[in-house]
Amino acid sequence: MVSLTVASRAVFLDRDGVINASVVRDGKPYPPATPEELEILPGVPEALARLRAAGYLLIVVTNQPDVARGTARRETIDAMHARLRGELPLDAIYACFHDDADDCACRKPKPGMLVNAAKDHGIELPMSYMVGDRWRDLEAGLAAGCQGIFVDRGYNERRPTTFAVSVAGLPEAAAWILERT
DSSP, rough: OOOOOOOOOEEEEEEEEBBBBOOOEEEEEEEEESGOOBOOOTTTHHHHHHHHHHTEEEEEEEEEEEEHHHOOOOOHHHHHHHHHHHHEEEEEEEOOOOOOOGGGGTTSSSSSHHHHHHHHHHGGGGEEEEESSHHHHHHHHHHHOOEEEEEEEOOSSSSSSSSSEEEEEEHHHHHHHHHHH
C-alpha cells in the first residue's frame, strides 16, 4: 500500500511588530526586553484562531540578534516564546540568535528558518504566506517562495519593495489570506 502525505500550508509570522508590540524609539522598532514587557497585539489571538480553523500551520520566524550582541539572554527570549506558545495557537517558533556578521543561513532576509520549518512540518512554501513588518521578513518569504504580507507600522527605516499586500495588522492580514483560501 502506498502512503500519501498531504503537504501543509502555513502562515509564517514575524514576532515583534506582528504578534507582539515592538518598542519603537526614534522611529525604529526594538524587541521587548523582558517577558513582562511582551504585549500581544489586539486581535492577534482571534486572527490566529481563524487561520488555524482554515487549516494553516502557524509558525513564528524571528531574528533575535540581541543574544549575539550580548544585550539579551537566550533564557529571556525562551521565556517570551514559552509565554507566546502558552497564550496563542502557534505550531512552532523558529528563532535566529545570530547577528549579520555571523552570515548564517537562518537570519532573515535569508530563508533558512522558513525552509527548515517547511522540512520539519511538510509545508508547501508556494501555498504559504510570510507576514512581517520589516523588509527582512518579506525578503525571506520571497526567497522561500511564499507570498509576502507587509504589516506597515510606519517605521523610519528601509521598506520592503516586493509583497502581495500591505495591511495595518495581523487581523487584516488574516482576512486577506482567508479571502483567498
